Amino acid sequence: MSSVIAKPVMRGLLAKRLRLHLAVAFTLSIACAGAFKVAVGDSRKKAYADFYKKYDAMKSFEAMRDAGIFESVKPRK
Structure with missing residues (x-):
């Protein structure tokens, strides 16, 4: 008996993953700062x-x- 594998949901997948990754990146950047x-x-x-x-x-x-670093100021004697 073979079972049918369900098709993956592709619609909106990029937006959903992007929201997750942006939230994680924002949180980690604030924590690192x-x-x-x-x-x-x-x-x-x-x-x-x-x-x-x-x-x-x-x-x-x-x-x-006194060390003679300045050219415009004479050292004290």
């Missing part, structure tokens, strides 16, 4: 804030001036 923000963005923002809490621009300028 959030993970990147938490893992990289927040830690980088904290590192910059910590650096500039202790940063003294005049002290840095004087160190570079």
Whole structure:
């Protein structure tokens, strides 16, 4: 006894699969963006804030001036 295999439904198949794939892609992209923000963005923002809490621009300028980096400023003797 042979059974008859039903024909696959082809009408609307692309639209149905596209909706599913777009929803999955959108969800994954939002999740990856959030993970990147938490893992990289927040830690980088904290590192910059910590650096500039202790940063003294005049002290840095004087160190570079004494090292002779600037051509327009003479080093102190």
